[in-house]
Amino acid sequence: MFQITPQLFDKIKHFARFPQTGVSLRQMVMFGQKPSAGTLFKASQFLHEELPIRLAHRVKELHELPYGLGEMPSILKVKDWYAQSFKDLIELPHPHLSQEVRESLKRAQRNDPKQLPPSVPNPSIRPMKPTTNSIHPSGKMTDFFFQISYYNNIDELACTPEMTTYTDTFVKTIENIKRRHDPVVTTVAQGILEYKEKRKANLIDTDVQQFLDRFYMSRIGIRMLIGQHSALYRLPSRKDYVGVICTKTKVHDIAQDAIANARFICEEYYGLFKAPEVQMFCPGDIEFMYVPSHLNHMLFELLKNSLRAVVERFGVDYEDSYPPVKLIIAHGKEDITIKISDEGGGIPRSGIPLVWTYMYTTAEAQELEPEYNRSDFRAPMAGFGYGLPISRLYARYFGGDLKLISMEGYGTDVYLHLNRLSNSDEPLM
Numbered sequence: 001m002f003q004i005t006p007q008l009f010d011k012i013k014h015f016a017r018f019p020q021t022g023v024s025l026r027q028m029v030m031f032g033q034k035p036s037a038g039t040l041f042k043a044s045q046f047l048h049e050e051l052p053i054r055l056a057h058r059v060k061e062l063h064e065l066p067y068g069l070g071e072m073p074s075i076l077k078v079k080d081w082y083a084q085s086f087k088d089l090i091e092l093p094h095p096h097l098s099q100e101v102r103e104s105l106k107r108a109q110r111n112d113p114k115q116l117p118p119s120v121p122n123p124s125i126r127p128m129k130p131t132t133n134s135i136h137p138s139g140k141m142t143d144f145f146f147q148i149s150y151y152n153n154i155d156e157l158a159c160t161p162e163m164t165t166y167t168d169t170f171v172k173t174i175e176n177i178k179r180r181h182d183p184v185v186t187t188v189a190q191g192i193l194e195y196k197e198k199r200k201a202n203l204i205d206t207d208v209q210q211f212l213d214r215f216y217m218s219r220i221g222i223r224m225l226i227g228q229h230s231a232l233y234r235l236p237s238r239k240d241y242v243g244v245i246c247t248k249t250k251v252h253d254i255a256q257d258a259i260a261n262a263r264f265i266c267e268e269y270y271g272l273f274k275a276p277e278v279q280m281f282c283p284g285d286i287e288f289m290y291v292p293s294h295l296n297h298m299l300f301e302l303l304k305n306s307l308r309a310v311v312e313r314f315g316v317d318y319e320d321s322y323p324p325v326k327l328i329i330a331h332g333k334e335d336i337t338i339k340i341s342d343e344g345g346g347i348p349r350s351g352i353p354l355v356w357t358y359m360y361t362t363a364e365a366q367e368l369e370p371e372y373n374r375s376d377f378r379a380p381m382a383g384f385g386y387g388l389p390i391s392r393l394y395a396r397y398f399g400g401d402l403k404l405i406s407m408e409g410y411g412t413d414v415y416l417h418l419n420r421l422s423n424s425d426e427p428l429m
């Protein structure tokens, strides 16, 4: 059994004093489609510094949760996972580089706007600000060189075998961490249930909601960094892709996929022959830089909500006459906005704040089963109350947002705003 020793906890507290360094979508894309071994090495080094800081912030926060929430067995379990992953990283040796290699690394540091794929608008390259701390928690002197290294493509850097081995071990370590954290969302949810049970409270306080927003948002960021790094290292380079980011994400195609999946799930769940239609309005081929799996996740969740509302309003015997759900895509300068409109009867105004809270659902509550312990946490049809709040976090992660407007007695419109400029700073809390 893993135990957080006082020594480890001291280390964690030390690391948690350092600020997290954000990485924007654009910065990740500046890596180019096929990073060199030297670039991957530098990125490994960056993440080796950054991830322990992010994990430490989370352990500290879990430790300081109010009202005894932090003592719930499931929350303790999650805290242990974060601490263990922190330990894995700080115990992983940094490579010893010869003087010569260190010199060549320094020489190879440069900003190269040519690395930017042509589809990325307005290449304003802005190096990350060096933080005021020049000493990294590991005790090493870090400098601007480290801060900007994440998006420098180091072509001419010859990788020594030691550097290549380091990258390989590092990638395996973070992939293992990502797997360990797969069940975090359901386990935290379980912890909240334990807490509700103990406090005999039905609603959870605003500060707990805010903690969950911060916590899950941070998880999205950590998983994005790990997923991106491992994809760059492992996957063969694909056209229009940089790791898991697609520089020409086709909104129409992703929406079509999400529609098919949501309708299929709806038919299964209600035993329908035909789920309500979804009409899509999409002006031309809209392409933009995004992570397709995030977009798919959000649209799938929103469509399931609309389909459910329509079916439950009209009943399962109304199959041939359901009013269609409309999905409208708008292409602006700043945003791509997707509106999903249904005639599912809407939500009473007093209920609107609740829909953004975790675990609020009007569907029959679902068991938290390990089979849902997947990384992306997709509930089958409804019943977890995570669809809306998590989708909003995904939208906000890359500078977008999710809004919901209801007309009680008629239907609901949700607006999914996606930032096209992709240079918003990573939200770090």
Ligand code: ADP
Residues within 6 Å of the ligand: 301, 305, 306, 309, 342, 344, 345, 346, 347, 355, 360, 361, 362, 363, 379, 381, 382, 383, 384, 385, 386, 387, 388, 389, 411, 412
């Ligand atoms: P879940 O779908 O698991 O209940 P969500 O977070 O997706 O969780 O939604 C929370 C609640 O918000 C739903 O249970 C439902 O009551 C309400 N809701 C969401 N979308 C709609 C919609 N389009 N029409 C009516 N009610 C909705």
Ligand code: MG
Residues within 6 Å of the ligand: 301, 304, 305, 381, 382, 383, 387, 388
């Ligand atoms: Mg839902």
